[in-house]
Amino acid sequence: xxxxxxxxxxxxxxxxxxxxxxxxxxxxxxxxxxxxxxxxxxxxxxxxxxxxxxxxxxxxx
Numbered sequence: 001x002x003x004x005x006x007x008x009x010x011x012x013x014x015x016x017x018x019x020x021x022x023x024x025x026x027x028x029x030x031x032x033x034x035x036x037x038x039x040x041x042x043x044x045x046x047x048x049x050x051x052x053x054x055x056x057x058x059x060x061x
Contacts, residue, residue: 002010029036
C-alpha cells in the first residue's frame with residue numbers, strides 16, 4: 001500500500017508543515033496579541049488529540 005519512501009515523505013512533510021505553522025502562529029501572536037487571547041485551551045486540546053492519534057498509529061504492533 002505505502003512504500004517506505006512514501007511513508008518517509010509523508011512524515012517529513014507533516015513535521016515541516018507543523019513547524020511552519022507554529023512559527024507563523026508565534027509571529028502573528030506577537031503582532032496581534034488581541035486575536036490570540038485564550039488560545040491555550042485550543043493548544044492543549046490539539047496536543048491531546050495529536051498524542052492520541054500518534055498512540056493509535058504507532059501503538060499497535
